[in-house]
Amino acid sequence: MEAVPVPGPDGKQTLMKLEDWALQVARSLEKLTGRVDQLAHRNDTLNRENQRLGDTVARQQAELASALDRITRLEEKLGDCAATVSELERAFADIDQRFTNIAGGIAAATHPGRLTEDEYGHHDLAKRYVDFVQQQVMPLTLQSSSGAHLSPYEQARVVAEICLLLFADVEPEPAGLAEVLTRGQLGVDRRALTELCEQARLIRTEARQLGRSQRWVFHAPDDRFDAKRQQQFVGSAMGHEHELAVTLVVAPSYVVGDGDGDGNGNGNGTSIAPQQVFTVRRDAAGPSGLAPRV
Structure with a gap:
C-alpha cells in the first residue's frame, strides 16, 4: 500500500497511508468550505445591514435639512414678531406716559398737595439718587x-463732571469717569466705575418707567442761591441767601412733570431732588462758571 510522508507536530516526517492522508485532506477542505460559506453569508448580512443604515442616514439627513429649513423660517418670523412687539411696546409706553401725565395733572388739580402712586415712586427714586x-x-x-x-x-x-457723565443724555461709560479721575489725580478702580455706571443706568431707566415727563436739570438760570430749590455742597461758603453766589452746579436736580420752566425746575415741573451747588460769598473772590466742563 502506498504511503506519503506527512510532517508531524515535532517537525519530523512520518509515513501515512495515502488513503488516510486523502481522507484527512478531504475533511480539512470540507471544514474550509463550510467556513467560507459562513463568511459569505455574514458578508451578505453585513451588506444588507449597511444598506439599511445608509437609507436610514439619508432619510434622517433629509429630515434634518427640512427641520433646519423650518427653524430658519421660524427665526425669520420670530425676528419680525420681536420687531413688532418692540414697536408696540414703544407705542404703549408713549400712550401710557401721556395717560399718566394727564392723570397726574387731573389729580394735581382735583386734589392739590396729594401725591399719586407714581409720584410716590418718583420721591423714593429721588432719595435713592441723592444717596447714590x-x-x-x-x-x-x-x-x-x-x-x-x-x-x-x-x-x-470732579463730582460735577462725573454727575454730568452719569445723568446727561448720553449713556454713562466707565472710560469717561476714569478720564475725569485721572485728570484730578484720583484713584481709578475700573470695576467700581463699571458698577457706578450700571447703578446710574438703573436709576435713569426706573425714572423713565415711572411715567410722567422727568429730567435732570444741570443748569441754574443765574448765580443767585435759592435755598428752596438748591442745597449747598460740602465746603461751600456759608451765609444768608443774598450773601452767596452759585459758582458751580455739582449735581442736577430731579424734576418731574410738564414744562421746562426757567431751567431750574421752576414752572409746571416739580423739583423732587434739589440741585447740589457750590457757593462762595459775593464779597469774596472765587472760581466762576456755573456748568462743569463736558
Whole structure:
C-alpha cells in the first residue's frame, strides 16, 4: 500500500497511508468550505445591514435639512414678531406716559398737595439718587493717587463732571469717569466705575418707567442761591441767601412733570431732588462758571 510522508507536530516526517492522508485532506477542505460559506453569508448580512443604515442616514439627513429649513423660517418670523412687539411696546409706553401725565395733572388739580402712586415712586427714586451721589460718587474724590488732597471746590468740580457723565443724555461709560479721575489725580478702580455706571443706568431707566415727563436739570438760570430749590455742597461758603453766589452746579436736580420752566425746575415741573451747588460769598473772590466742563 502506498504511503506519503506527512510532517508531524515535532517537525519530523512520518509515513501515512495515502488513503488516510486523502481522507484527512478531504475533511480539512470540507471544514474550509463550510467556513467560507459562513463568511459569505455574514458578508451578505453585513451588506444588507449597511444598506439599511445608509437609507436610514439619508432619510434622517433629509429630515434634518427640512427641520433646519423650518427653524430658519421660524427665526425669520420670530425676528419680525420681536420687531413688532418692540414697536408696540414703544407705542404703549408713549400712550401710557401721556395717560399718566394727564392723570397726574387731573389729580394735581382735583386734589392739590396729594401725591399719586407714581409720584410716590418718583420721591423714593429721588432719595435713592441723592444717596447714590453722596455715598457712591462723592467718596471718589477722596481716593487720591498722588497723596495730595483736593480743595473743596476741586472736589465739587470732579463730582460735577462725573454727575454730568452719569445723568446727561448720553449713556454713562466707565472710560469717561476714569478720564475725569485721572485728570484730578484720583484713584481709578475700573470695576467700581463699571458698577457706578450700571447703578446710574438703573436709576435713569426706573425714572423713565415711572411715567410722567422727568429730567435732570444741570443748569441754574443765574448765580443767585435759592435755598428752596438748591442745597449747598460740602465746603461751600456759608451765609444768608443774598450773601452767596452759585459758582458751580455739582449735581442736577430731579424734576418731574410738564414744562421746562426757567431751567431750574421752576414752572409746571416739580423739583423732587434739589440741585447740589457750590457757593462762595459775593464779597469774596472765587472760581466762576456755573456748568462743569463736558
